[in-house]
Amino acid sequence: MKFQELITSFTSQAEAMGARVIPAARPGEIGPKLVEVLRPLGSKIALVDSPLVKTAGVEAALAGAGFNVDKDGPEFARQADTGIVEFEYGIAETGTLAMDATDLKTRLAAMLPLTCVALLPAERVRANLTEVIDAYLERGPWPGYFTLVTGPSRTADIERSLTIGVHGPERLFIILVGENGGDSRGR
Amino acid sequence: MAGKEFKQRIHRALNNDSLRGALGRFADSYIVSREQVYAGRDFAALRERIAAIKSDAAGHYEELADRFTRAVEARGGKVFRAGDAAAAREYIYQVAKEHGVTDIVKSKSFASEEIHLNEFLQERGINPYETDLAEWILQLMPGERPSHMVMPAIHLPKEEVARVFSRYLGEPVEPDIKNMVRIARRELRKKFLTAGMGISGANIAVAETGTIVLCTNEGNARLTTTVPPVHVAIVGYEKLVPSIKDIVPILEALPRSGTAQPITSYVTMITGPVPAWRGEGEGIKELHVVLLDNGRTRMAADPVFKEALQCIRCASCTNVCPVFQLVSGQVYGYIYNGGIGSVLTAFFNSLEDAVDPQSLCIGCRRCAEVCPAKINIPDLVLKLRERVVTKQGLSSGYRIALHGIVAKPKLMHTLLRAASRLQGPVTHGQPLIRHLPLFFSNLTSGRSLPAIAKEPLRDRVKRLEARTGRPRLKAAFYSGCVIDFAYPEIGEAVYKVLGREGVQVTFPQGQACCGAPAVYAGDRETAVKLAKQNITALEEARADVVVTACPTCAVALKKDFPELLAGEPAWEERARALAKKVKDFTELVHELTGGQGKKVKQAKKSGSRAVKVTYHDSCHFKRHLGLDQVARQVLKEQPGVELVEMQESDRCCGFGGSYSIKYPEISAPILERKLKNITESGAEVVAADCPGCVLQLRGGLDQKGSSIKVKHTAEVLAALENLQGGGNSK
Numbered sequence: 053m054k055f056q057e058l059i060t061s062f063t064s065q066a067e068a069m070g071a072r073v074i075p076a077a078r079p080g081e082i083g084p085k086l087v088e089v090l091r092p093l094g095s096k097i098a099l100v101d102s103p104l105v106k107t108a109g110v111e112a113a114l115a116g117a118g119f120n121v122d123k124d125g126p127e128f129a130r131q132a133d134t135g136i137v138e139f140e141y142g143i144a145e146t147g148t149l150a151m152d153a154t155d156l157k158t159r160l161a162a163m164l165p166l167t168c169v170a171l172l173p174a175e176r177v178r179a180n181l182t183e184v185i186d187a188y189l190e191r192g193p194w195p196g197y198f199t200l201v202t203g204p205s206r207t208a209d210i211e212r213s214l215t216i217g218v219h220g221p222e223r224l225f226i227i228l229v230g231e232n233g234g235d236s237r238g239r
Numbered sequence: 240m241a242g243k244e245f246k247q248r249i250h251r252a253l254n255n256d257s258l259r260g261a262l263g264r265f266a267d268s269y270i271v272s273r274e275q276v277y278a279g280r281d282f283a284a285l286r287e288r289i290a291a292i293k294s295d296a297a298g299h300y301e302e303l304a305d306r307f308t309r310a311v312e313a314r315g316g317k318v319f320r321a322g323d324a325a326a327a328r329e330y331i332y333q334v335a336k337e338h339g340v341t342d343i344v345k346s347k348s349f350a351s352e353e354i355h356l357n358e359f360l361q362e363r364g365i366n367p368y369e370t371d372l373a374e375w376i377l378q379l380m381p382g383e384r385p386s387h388m389v390m391p392a393i394h395l396p397k398e399e400v401a402r403v404f405s406r407y408l409g410e411p412v413e414p415d416i417k418n419m420v421r422i423a424r425r426e427l428r429k430k431f432l433t434a435g436m437g438i439s440g441a442n443i444a445v446a447e448t449g450t451i452v453l454c455t456n457e458g459n460a461r462l463t464t465t466v467p468p469v470h471v472a473i474v475g476y477e478k479l480v481p482s483i484k485d486i487v488p489i490l491e492a493l494p495r496s497g498t499a500q501p502i503t504s505y506v507t508m509i510t511g512p513v514p515a516w517r518g519e520g521e522g523i524k525e526l527h528v529v530l531l532d533n534g535r536t537r538m539a540a541d542p543v544f545k546e547a548l549q550c551i552r553c554a555s556c557t558n559v560c561p562v563f564q565l566v567s568g569q570v571y572g573y574i575y576n577g578g579i580g581s582v583l584t585a586f587f588n589s590l591e592d593a594v595d596p597q598s599l600c601i602g603c604r605r606c607a608e609v610c611p612a613k614i615n616i617p618d619l620v621l622k623l624r625e626r627v628v629t630k631q632g633l634s635s636g637y638r639i640a641l642h643g644i645v646a647k648p649k650l651m652h653t654l655l656r657a658a659s660r661l662q663g664p665v666t667h668g669q670p671l672i673r674h675l676p677l678f679f680s681n682l683t684s685g686r687s688l689p690a691i692a693k694e695p696l697r698d699r700v701k702r703l704e705a706r707t708g709r710p711r712l713k714a715a716f717y718s719g720c721v722i723d724f725a726y727p728e729i730g731e732a733v734y735k736v737l738g739r740e741g742v743q744v745t746f747p748q749g750q751a752c753c754g755a756p757a758v759y760a761g762d763r764e765t766a767v768k769l770a771k772q773n774i775t776a777l778e779e780a781r782a783d784v785v786v787t788a789c790p791t792c793a794v795a796l797k798k799d800f801p802e803l804l805a806g807e808p809a810w811e812e813r814a815r816a817l818a819k820k821v822k823d824f825t826e827l828v829h830e831l832t833g834g835q836g837k838k839v840k841q842a843k844k845s846g847s848r849a850v851k852v853t854y855h856d857s858c859h860f861k862r863h864l865g866l867d868q869v870a871r872q873v874l875k876e877q878p879g880v881e882l883v884e885m886q887e888s889d890r891c892c893g894f895g896g897s898y899s900i901k902y903p904e905i906s907a908p909i910l911e912r913k914l915k916n917i918t919e920s921g922a923e924v925v926a927a928d929c930p931g932c933v934l935q936l937r938g939g940l941d942q943k944g945s946s947i948k949v950k951h952t953a954e955v956l957a958a959l960e961n962l963q964g965g966g967n968s969k
């Protein structure tokens with residue numbers, strides 16, 4: 053699949069599964085986009101550091117806009133409104149995010165708050181699960197805690213009525229970072 | 240006969256409107272959404288892969304368990320191999336005790352239910368909290384049974400859930416689903432953050448890496464395995480697969496078959512202990528994997544039932560099961576539901592516990608069509624039935640009917656002839672067939688039964704066997720009991736149509752019941768006897784083909800006979816030779832007419848309008864013989880016939896031979912739905928290729944006073960003019 057096809061498929065699948073994909077052309081755009089979408093959703097942020105988070109200056113952008121950014125401690129992510137985590141791969145076929153989440157903070161930030169923001173470099177989108185598994189097998193020992201996330205947490209346990217946000221996030225934003233990042237409508 | 244308590248459960252389920260409504264609505268939409276989610280995918284290839292992986296694994300559990308153990312231990316985790324439920328419970332309890340655990344959060348696990356872990360822990364002062372929303376709701380409702388394997392609380396209306404939550408919180412809760420989900424999040428979050436241990440199951444376990452794979456939509460398994468400092472995973476041996484790549488096809492099928500989703504919201508793969516918050520600071524979690532045997536290795540060593548270990552617990556077999564849809568998992572009981580559930584129960588619990596659940600299967604084979612692990616569920620159920628009979632013997636009614644009558648064809652035929660003389664004039668709703676092997680009692684709710692023919696087919700054939708000069712083909716007609724004694728006119732139609740095509744048809748008088756009633760009752764002994772008698776009789780005919788117009792008989796002749804006689808080489812060979820000659824009537828007509836029909840010759844002869852005919856797919860005809868399209872083609876080519884499709888044409892009619900006698904309360908609503916679909920099709924005639932279906936449908940339409948006529952395909956082909964006249968009562 054060509055790059056653009058991967059991005060288009062990833063985006064449309066992820067949105068079909070209830071995530072919102074927000075393209076950011078450059079890392080520098082991440083901060084302002086975050087400020088914009090997170091403003092109405094509470095000020096407490098649990099942020100997990102990563103190279104991309106650093107280069108993009110996410111922490112400074114959020115703090116500058118008045119958010120309360122938490123990065124550590126025993127209460128990390130427990131009371132946060134939003135968790136921000138960088139994922140390692142996207143899967144075009146199902147609109148899925150993948151990462152080695154062995155690091156505890158990564159997991160807590162992605163699981164506990166009502167809103168989860170996933171940062172994903174666009175060039176990390178792969179066609180299917182097999183390609184992603186291959187990528188990890190090449191890297192070395194299989195990760196301790198490997199996770200695939202597709203859309204927000206959901207249940208249909210009461211009268212089969214689809215309800216989002218049970219135990220995990222009820223909102224999943226995917227910031228797709230890269231020159232060619234774009235949504236299914238080619239924006 | 241089913242136990243009294245079991246019958247009561249059926250009765251309660253059938254009378255529970257919200258249960259039936261919810262399951263019915265789900266099942267209807269499931270069929271459509273499953274199709275959609277598999278669109279463009281090669282399901283046949285996918286299930287082959289899964290079946291191959293799982294069946295191979297089932298042949299190597301010991302080796303896989305060793306590899307899995309080594310891999311987990313290499314990472315610092317512990318593996319405990321539990322031989323049975325008691326060992327597993329005790330081990331888990333000891334781990335909890337060692338850590339001074341009082342509260343446990345659990346994500347959905349069949350294995351933990353199978354070993355009755357919750358009760359065990361509670362009795363010892365430890366509180367297990369189910370965190371899957373449906374499981375939690377059921378936990379708050381003592382005595383309530385799960386109704387479905389994947390959606391255990393599907394039967395509860397939101398008002399009921401609101402009452403349960405109100406009781407739990409001690410404050411009024413509105414029946415607003417969104418809000419109730421919030422409440423569950425809030426309440427269970429407290430448990431997640433304070434519990435000393437998390438218990439999960441596993442959807443897959445990878446031997447190569449020591450990985451356990453968990454699929455959830457709610458995200459509770461992630462929290463269960465992340466927040467508490469100790470994680471115990473209960474993993475049945477059947478979850479083991481060799482390598483990490485093997486998870487791909489399973490992950491492709493499980494959510495699609497389960498809930499018609501391309502993937503669950505979360506797929507979590509845990510390999511060894513991982514960091515966790517431990518009291519004072521970040522540390523490494525303690526990981527215990529309990530590998531549960533509890534009957535699984537015994538099953539793997541069983542050449543017949545090993546296949547059931549391929550199951551990936553998607554529940555799609557129950558979603559399409561016409562019986563499950565009516566009675567739900569609350570009736571099957573013992574954790575695992577449906578046909579596959581009865582097989583698993585026989586090994587994980589006991590054969591006795593499986594006796595009633597297995598008897599619910601009507602044998603329609605829909606489940607086998609959709610199973611992503613390619614398990615032949617209905618055949619396994621029959622094998623299980625056979626074992627039940629071997630162990631417990633037949634119930635007295637069956638014994639008299641099968642051993643005393645069916646196994647003695649001469650006696651049976653004499654009795655049938657006598658019965659035809661004794662019976663009074665045909666009256667609506669009057670049970671008239673009492674002695675056909677299919678009828679052991681006279682319950683006939685919702686359906687009239689046909690009279691036993693004054694003159695069975697076997698006595699009429701002398702007049703029918705016209706000598707044609709140089710026949711194209713010599714056929715021996717194997718009529719089966721229903722055509723012989725209830726509907727000889729179907730047999731006459733077969734003679735007429737085949738005669739028209741230049742086939743010389745004979746009727747071997749030594750033929751007897753095909754033995755299907757015995758096979759379906761688990762009575763192998765009678766089935767073997769009948770197989771031999773029929774083989775002898777049909778060999779004597781020296782025909783080119785053996786034609787039958789009953790798909791159940793065709794399956795018996797083609798598939799059951801060689802299997803039944805597998806232990807006796809000489810007989811087996813004869814059975815196989817016979818099996819090769821057997822041909823369904825409609826299939827033969829299709830071949831003889833080369834797909835041309837008689838359209839040209841007869842077309843528009845009378846200039847009369849076309850008759851609207853709808854086609855009912857008989858279960859064995861479609862799913863065993865695979866002739867559903869052949870029949871449609873043959874009918875379409877028949878002049879004067881306009882084929883109109885009904886909804887759900889391949890749904891069972893509810894007959895299932897003696898099933899409709901054993902479980903009339905289940906058979907009746909299945910028939911009801913079929914009749915509704917037939918009526919709504921606007922057809923004047925329903926055609927079917929199975930005399931059993933003809934019997935069931937005629938009976939049902941007759942009771943309704945419907946003018947729609949039911950015809951065997953042979954009758955449609957034999958005499959179109961009769962389609963517009965005549966009634967159903969014959």
Ligand code: SF4
Nearest residue numbers: 560578600603604606
């Ligand atoms: S064969 Fe039919 S009745 Fe039996 S379990 Fe399968 S779907 Fe249900």
Ligand code: SF4
Nearest residue numbers: 550551553554556610
């Ligand atoms: S038997 Fe097949 S269809 Fe039924 S739960 Fe198992 S895998 Fe799914």
